[in-house]
Amino acid sequence: MNMKSANLLTLYRSAVMKKKIKKDMSILAMNIIKEAKRLVQCEICVLFVIDKENTEMIAYAVENEVLDLPDVVNETRLPQNKGIIGAVANSANLVCLANPMDNPNYDKTIAEEDVLRLSLCNIPRPSALSEEFCKFSFIPRSIPIHDTIVACMSMFDDLGFIQKYRIKRKTLSRFLLLVEKGYRDVPYHNWSHAFAVAHFCYLLLKLLPLNKYLTDLERLSLFVACLCHDIDHRGTTNSFQVQSKTMLAQLYSSEGSVLERHHFAQTMCILNIENCNIFDALTAQEYQRVLDNMRDVILATDIAQHLRLRKGMEQIAADGYKFESKNDHYLISCLMITACDLSDQTKKWSASKHIAGQIYAEFFSQGDLERAMGNTPNLMMDRERACIPKLQIDFLDTIALPCYKLLSKLFADSQTVYATIYHSRRCWVMLHKILRQTHSSHSKCNLDVLHDKDLEDEVLRVVGPVEILSPDEVILTEKEIC
Numbered sequence: 001m002n003m004k005s006a007n008l009l010t011l012y013r014s015a016v017m018k019k020k021i022k023k024d025m026s027i028l029a030m031n032i033i034k035e036a037k038r039l040v041q042c043e044i045c046v047l048f049v050i051d052k053e054n055t056e057m058i059a060y061a062v063e064n065e066v067l068d069l070p071d072v073v074n075e076t077r078l079p080q081n082k083g084i085i086g087a088v089a090n091s092a093n094l095v096c097l098a099n100p101m102d103n104p105n106y107d108k109t110i111a112e113e114d115v116l117r118l119s120l121c122n123i124p125r126p127s128a129l130s131e132e133f134c135k136f137s138f139i140p141r142s143i144p145i146h147d148t149i150v151a152c153m154s155m156f157d158d159l160g161f162i163q164k165y166r167i168k169r170k171t172l173s174r175f176l177l178l179v180e181k182g183y184r185d186v187p188y189h190n191w192s193h194a195f196a197v198a199h200f201c202y203l204l205l206k207l208l209p210l211n212k213y214l215t216d217l218e219r220l221s222l223f224v225a226c227l228c229h230d231i232d233h234r235g236t237t238n239s240f241q242v243q244s245k246t247m248l249a250q251l252y253s254s255e256g257s258v259l260e261r262h263h264f265a266q267t268m269c270i271l272n273i274e275n276c277n278i279f280d281a282l283t284a285q286e287y288q289r290v291l292d293n294m295r296d297v298i299l300a301t302d303i304a305q306h307l308r309l310r311k312g313m314e315q316i317a318a319d320g321y322k323f324e325s326k327n328d329h330y331l332i333s334c335l336m337i338t339a340c341d342l343s344d345q346t347k348k349w350s351a352s353k354h355i356a357g358q359i360y361a362e363f364f365s366q367g368d369l370e371r372a373m374g375n376t377p378n379l380m381m382d383r384e385r386a387c388i389p390k391l392q393i394d395f396l397d398t399i400a401l402p403c404y405k406l407l408s409k410l411f412a413d414s415q416t417v418y419a420t421i422y423h424s425r426r427c428w429v430m431l432h433k434i435l436r437q438t439h440s441s442h443s444k445c446n447l448d449v450l451h452d453k454d455l456e457d458e459v460l461r462v463v464g465p466v467e468i469l470s471p472d473e474v475i476l477t478e479k480e481i482c
Helices: 003-040 083-091 112-120 145-158 169-182 191-207 216-228 238-243 247-252 258-271 284-299 303-319 326-341 349-372 388-410 412-438 447-451 453-463
Strands: 046-051 056-062 073-079
Touching (some): 003 056, 046 083, 056 083, 112 169, 145 191, 169 191, 169 216, 169 258, 191 216, 191 412, 216 284, 216 326, 238 349, 284 326, 303 326, 303 388, 326 388, 349 412, 388 412, 388 447
Antiparallel strands (some): 056 073
């Protein structure tokens, strides 16, 4: 064997050994994490291993932490001299924190160069982001994710909030970056969703005469609440949190709306970080009003809460709005944030169908967890039983269409929104009919059918374009479809 071949063989053996060590380390990390979780009864556990040679920490986390599901160990490298974990690694002192953001070692940098860059850049006009940006038909998810923070600053500026409330550019930049950082990488309730919700709020504030219904502070509160309304969402529902007896449920279940209360608490944590309070120019009284408004509307994103309030909203649509009534202000604000929260449903069907795929991916992931825990998932969470088109029609009929019907009764300029969502309903009905006739096995659990372009084209060809109809002209004639 010549020297070249010997060197290649040595390199190969070294690579194989490194791969084996990495695999063994992943298995060891997974076993340590599972045992630690069992011993201390915690929800999340991450194992950090110090790499002295590179002055780094290797973070190991298990993705599927439930029995009978294949586990995936993620490995992430972090600098050893940053953050709370870095401080623990360097001092070897135990740290137990109720709120990590209050700790001086909490890594607030989010890359300070990003804060500086954002604070110094020219804020673009919305039309520079897209000529369609200020239209209800615009799809905010078409904005590249790395441009969404700048787009948020553009909306803040265009709505006049930066100037009116003397919001410092650096403070706003830091706040937005931390809000984005606060969202988890779950299929649907992520930063992209928050941005889409905030964009629809921007449209409501820009295109509808909301100044006749809400005060300036209420409009500011509503917009910021839209950005923050799902911070740290776990990709599971309130009922799952309660039934699984999670830490969040133990904290908030007695008051109801477990996740929504957590989202507001996380928002408060960010506002309390140094140089992150975008409301610091407000008086104490104004600040308290803003926080109260934000709490109220974030809690209203719980659909159960929305349904409890809907009768009062319908009363306003029937009898008229009273600006002097605090309750009317509250109900209109709650209606607005629900309309924003559901706004993916108001886009053209090809886009809303794509988002439905993300929603059901998240639902089915929860259903898999419930099944692995020995429980029978709710129908919409069960990939083995769910009929997605039927579930979508039920959702539109019971939640979304009534919401946008109320909106269009109060604001005639939003009738195009109602027309679009009704058109989507007709598309879901047609998709279900086609699936029953030709793809019956797909009508249940195959998410891929939502991304079938040929099926989409066939549905749109049969249904035709959107017709601008008022809610009173729409008659739901296709109830019995399954």
